[in-house]
Amino acid sequence: MxxxxxxxxxxxxxxxxxxxxxxxxxxxxxxxxxxxxxxxxxxxxxxxxxEPDNRGIISYPSYQVAVAQRGDTLADVAARIGLPADELGRYNGIRPNDPLRRGEIIALPRRVAEPSPATGATTTGPIRPPSSVDVTTLASNAIDGAPDTSRRSADPQTGVExxxxxxxxxxxxxxxxxxxxxxxxxxxxxxxxxxxxxxxxxxxxxxxxxxPTEPRSSAPATTPPGSGSPTPVPPSAAAPLPAETPKPRGTADPTPKPEEPVADIGQNKAKAKGSMTMPVSGSIIREYNPGSNPGIDISASPGTPVSAAAAGSVISVSKKTNGSSFIIVRHPDNVNTVYLNVADISVNVGDSVSRGQQIARVAPGEVGFLHFEVRQGLDSADPMSYLR
The missing domain is CATH 3.10.350.10 (LysM domain)
Structure with missing residues (x-):
């Protein structure tokens, strides 16, 4: 160990x-x-x-993975799915003869043949969201491919990638x-x-x-055993009391005191919308769209410094499957900012950063840009509502 x-x-x-x-x-x-x-x-x-097909393949629109069976080595999986063992091993950082655990996920560097009834799948093609599946087509495929009409065909797999x-x-x-x-x-x-x-x-x-979130039940709420029952609200308290006691008639309002300035040390930068700064200076070349683009793309020449939009702590420095590096910074109130298509990263996981501090540079490429996201937890939000 x-x-x-x-x-x-x-x-x-x-x-x-x-x-x-x-x-x-x-x-x-x-x-x-x-x-x-x-x-x-x-x-x-x-x-x-x-569930994978007979080869162990789970297929999504953007990628495919293989699921190892009991006693498999990487070479066994490679032979079963039709990819070179050396290529599969390099992509996953393991050797061809290394043993695998049952159910272990192996990422595929490129697509192989889609699951189909011939490979043990219900339908042909990748797993898609239920809303994008043509029910009529699925029904026709199920009927045409069913070897025994006396048996009900299984429902096709659908789901979120x-x-x-x-x-x-x-x-x-x-x-x-x-x-x-x-x-x-x-x-x-x-x-x-x-x-x-x-x-x-x-x-x-x-x-x-x-x-998926289930609809709320209309049944009355219950309390755990031993915790007691909530005290009912008396009829006299049905209407709330006034927020403040009325002042005697003829009493003048005191002159309000000016607010004392508070030192700005970055403690509330990400709490209010409109409190972040642009991570790079440039025009928006791709706007936020919840269905297709969870952030914005900002035009910037390769090598342009990328700054933290608000004070926070670095919680991830990693790469996507296509090799593009990204940084995630956590801010107060469970707000996270994501910086994608970056290079020369100058921060590590656990580092605290201040607003405007350089954390990376825009990555090289034919079209220079920074992809920037703001997320409330895991849900994307329009970055423009947070940027000044």
């Missing part, structure tokens, strides 16, 4: 010993100091990972789960991690997808 894995083993042991307790804080967010307890967020319900995260140096399953607001247990189940939640640098992880 390496020294880096010992803290992870201890955390896993605590989780296992406490697994029978309701409300378990799997990543111990509520017990390591600080006034914020995010246990509920850590325990947020997630959907089950989609999950984020595919590449593990950076120093990250753990717990820090990644905290970053994406999911539980380490769900992260482990989706990616076939071992009992120690061990991960490796360069490994690709699928981030579990949250279950």
């Amino acid at each position: 390496t020294s880096a894995s010992r803290p992870m083993t201890a955390l896993a042991l605590v989780a296992l010993l406490s697994a029978c307790s309701d409300g378990l804080d799997f990543d111990l967010r509520g017990g390591i100091g600080g006034g914020v307890d995010t246990t509920d967020a850590a325990l947020k319900a997630t959907t089950a990972r989609p 999950p984020v595919r995260h590449k593990v950076a140096r120093g990250e753990t399953a717990f820090t990644i789960a905290r970053l994406y607001n999911v539980s380490p247990r769900a992260l482990s189940e989706w990616n076939g991690l071992d009992r120690d939640f061990a991960i490796r640098e360069g490994q690709y992880l699928l981030i579990p997808v949250a279950k």
Whole structure:
């Protein structure tokens, strides 16, 4: 066991010993100091990972992954899906003869044949959101491909494409789960991690997808046993009292005191909208669109310094699957800013940054730009409402 894995083993042991307790804080967010307890967020319900086809392929519109079977090596997976073992190994940072855990996710460097009824899938093609599926086409395919009309064909798999995260140096399953607001247990189940939640640098992880929000029940709220019942509101208190006692007639308002200036040390920069500064100076070449673009693209020459839009702490320095580097900075009130298409990164995870501090430069490319996002938790927001 390496020294880096010992803290992870201890955390896993605590989780296992406490697994029978309701409300378990799997990543111990509520017990390591600080006034914020995010246990509920850590325990947020997630959907089950989609079932792969007979080859082990799970296909999404943007990428494909393979799921290892019991006793597989990387070479076994490569032979089953039709890719060179050396290429697959380099992409995932493992050797062809390395053994894999059952259910372990292997990212594919390029697409292979789509799942189809011939490979054990219900329909042909990648998993898509339910809203984009043509019900008539699916019904026709199910009827045409059914070998036995007396048996009901299975429903096709639909769902949201999950984020595919590449593990950076120093990250753990717990820090990644905290970053994406999911539980380490769900992260482990989706990616076939071992009992120690061990991960490796360069490994690709699928981030579990949250279950759709269920409508609120109209049933009256209940309280836990032993906590007592809420005190009913008496009829006399049905109407709220006035906000302040009325002043006697003829009394003049006192002259208001001028507000004393408060030193600006960056403690409330990200709390109010309109309190951030542009990370680079340039025109907006692609505007925010929740359906297609979760941020804005700002024109800037390659090498232009990129500054933090507000004071905060760096929580991620990593790369997307296409190799593009990005930085995530956390601010007060669960606001995060994302800086994509950057190079020459000058900050590390855990660093505190001030508004306007240089954190990177715009990456080289034919068209120089910075992609900038503002997120309230995991939900994207229009950056222009936060920028001055």
